[in-house]
Amino acid sequence: MSLSMDSLARIALDLQWGISNQDRFQQLINSLRQLLLCDALALLRYEGQLFRPLAIDGLTPDVLGRRFRLGEHPRLEAIARAGDVVRFPADSQLPDPYDNLILPSREQLKVHACIGLPLFANQTLIGALTIDGYDPAQFDHFNDEELRLIGALASAALSNALLVERLEQQTVAPIANPLANKPGADEIVGLSSGMLQLKKEIGVVAGSDLNVLIMGETGVGKELVAKAIHLASPRADHPLVYLNCAALPESVAESELFGHVKGAFTGAIHHRAGKFEMADQGTLFLDEIGELSLTLQAKLLRVLQYGDLQRIGDDRSLKVNVRILAATNRDLKGAVLAGQFRADLYHRLSVFPITVPALRERQEDIALLSGFFCERCRSQLGLGSLALSKAALALLQRYPWPGNVRELEHAIHRAAVLARAEQGLGEVLLKPAYFSLEASVQADSQNPLTPAKAATAALAVGLRDATDEFQGQLIRQALESFGGNWSATARHLQIDSGNLHRLAKRLGVK
Numbered sequence: 085m086s087l088s089m090d091s092l093a094r095i096a097l098d099l100q101w102g103i104s105n106q107d108r109f110q111q112l113i114n115s116l117r118q119l120l121l122c123d124a125l126a127l128l129r130y131e132g133q134l135f136r137p138l139a140i141d142g143l144t145p146d147v148l149g150r151r152f153r154l155g156e157h158p159r160l161e162a163i164a165r166a167g168d169v170v171r172f173p174a175d176s177q178l179p180d181p182y183d184n185l186i187l188p189s190r191e192q193l194k195v196h197a198c199i200g201l202p203l204f205a206n207q208t209l210i211g212a213l214t215i216d217g218y219d220p221a222q223f224d225h226f227n228d229e230e231l232r233l234i235g236a237l238a239s240a241a242l243s244n245a246l247l248v249e250r251l252e253q254q255t256v257a258p259i260a261n262p263l264a265n266k267p268g269a270d271e272i273v274g275l276s277s278g279m280l281q282l283k284k285e286i287g288v289v290a291g292s293d294l295n296v297l298i299m300g301e302t303g304v305g306k307e308l309v310a311k312a313i314h315l316a317s318p319r320a321d322h323p324l325v326y327l328n329c330a331a332l333p334e335s336v337a338e339s340e341l342f343g344h345v346k347g348a349f350t351g352a353i354h355h356r357a358g359k360f361e362m363a364d365q366g367t368l369f370l371d372e373i374g375e376l377s378l379t380l381q382a383k384l385l386r387v388l389q390y391g392d393l394q395r396i397g398d399d400r401s402l403k404v405n406v407r408i409l410a411a412t413n414r415d416l417k418g419a420v421l422a423g424q425f426r427a428d429l430y431h432r433l434s435v436f437p438i439t440v441p442a443l444r445e446r447q448e449d450i451a452l453l454s455g456f457f458c459e460r461c462r463s464q465l466g467l468g469s470l471a472l473s474k475a476a477l478a479l480l481q482r483y484p485w486p487g488n489v490r491e492l493e494h495a496i497h498r499a500a501v502l503a504r505a506e507q508g509l510g511e512v513l514l515k516p517a518y519f520s521l522e523a524s525v526q527a528d529s530q531n532p533l534t535p536a537k538a539a540t541a542a543l544a545v546g547l548r549d550a551t552d553e554f555q556g557q558l559i560r561q562a563l564e565s566f567g568g569n570w571s572a573t574a575r576h577l578q579i580d581s582g583n584l585h586r587l588a589k590r591l592g593v594k
């Protein structure tokens with residue numbers, strides 16, 4: 085036996101003292117790394133066909149945001165199926181989920197020692213511990229019995245944490261829906277204090293029936309928050325109906341919201357239910373609520389006040405039971421003061437306001453989100469591995485992300501496509517050159533088009549041309565930072581999107 089009972093017991097005792105689960109997991113990983121003298125170690129949680137890293141050591145920081153699908157990672161699948169300690173032969177041909185993700189070097193890991201311990205609670209798989217070492221014979225002196233003890237220790241820590249989590253959820257959301265924890269597509273990734281606070285607020289408000297106003301800049305994840313609230317609410321088994329108020333021409337808006345009866349107006353050839361009716365018993369998500377016209381605001385308010393509505397062309401009123409979630413990237417309070425948004429509607433909608441923090445205010449989430457999107461791109465593009473170079477991650481962490489998470493997602497996708505074209509489908513490494521961010525960071529900081537410079541330019545070429553030049557440059561810059569998204573650019577520049585398109589055409593930007 086090379087592990088002393090003493091050291092194991094001490095680790096077990098120390099785990100009692102961890103404050104948060106996150107700290108506790110990290111402490112477990114740190115102690116085990118010292119004990120096993122391995123080069124990389126990860127504690128993974130198993131949920132619905134994927135493994136989610138809870139704590140890591142010796143791996144690049146973005147690994148914490150990666151979600152490993154079982155079907156795409158044969159080593160993890162082998163661990164999940166094994167029921168006992170798995171020792172991969174040093175020359176195993178199975179691709180490693182951590183290919184190129186182990187610190188510090190890329191090349192050393194081709195042949196290495198790798199052990200997987202499945203973690204169980206009451207015979208159910210709840211997670212795994214992966215142990216990697218550069219030296220192929222590194223773990224030969226540990227016998228299976230010792231490794232099982234380590235597995236038991238980790239299982240106990242993980243199952244305790246899961247139990248506590250479940251108890252906490254029960255106190256805030258009495259009807260916790262299993263879908264609320266559905267991994268994958270709609271997960272809100274983030275461990276910064278701002279995001280932990282946000283997740284707590286989501287948990288608290290989901291169980292209530294209050295209307296929620298979700299605020300935050302473009303691309304911060306407001307829509308994800310709306311979905312999360314609905315899925316964790318008692319209404320989760322009923323529909324979540326989506327309506328984008330910005331894409332709602334005045335002429336059809338009323339019918340979209342409230343429906344119409346046959347013959348109510350030219351073209352009304354059938355009865356048609358509005359979004360309110362479709363959302364009955366469920367949730368109606370009014371996206372970009374700040375764009376709703378004053379007329380429609382008045383009509384919406386009436387439904388919120390009395391809970392009944394009339395289809396266009398129908399005298400009868402319908403009772404509906406709908407919870408409203410609204411989102412905006414505008415300063416709605418400011419709009420109220422400016423007379424563009426009804427104060428009474430604002431107060432009804434903002435019973436429980438939630439603000440999603442901008443990405444630059446939670447810099448520690450950038451590595452996590454980058455890993456999340458890298459693993460997703462890897463899978464979508466069919467790559468063997470997709471890693472971020474250290475310099476690339478540093479660049480992503482330095483950039484201010486005016487388009488927030490959406491911009492990061494697009495930047496990684498674009499970089500991965502560029503890298504694939506150069507490096508092929510095997511092992512792909514994202515280097516700073518694949519991101520066009522540095523240029524814009526530099527352009528912003530070193531060469532801003534100041535009013536003084538613009539004025540000098542105007543003297544040289546005339547006011548009209550100088551103004552055109554300035555506008556064109558501004559639009560190009562904004563467009564680039566929003567990943568080519570025209571509507572986000574229009575919002576950012578505070579200009580109607582139709583006007584933006586016309587202007588861009590005239591200036592030759594399009």
Ligand SMILES: Nc1ncnc2c1ncn2[C@@H]1O[C@H](COP(=O)(O)OP(=O)(O)OP(=O)(O)O)[C@@H](O)[C@H]1O
Pocket residue numbers: 271272273274300301302303304305306307308309412413453456489490493572
């Ligand atoms: N915390 C997060 N974890 C994972 N993905 C995220 C997160 N936040 C945002 N995303 C992703 O970023 C993209 C933009 O998010 P979303 O559409 O929710 O933003 P938004 O706040 O509604 O923006 P807009 O105001 O422009 O409509 C989506 O693809 C979403 O899945």
Ligand SMILES: [Mg+2]
Pocket residue numbers: 306307371
């Ligand atoms: Mg949105």
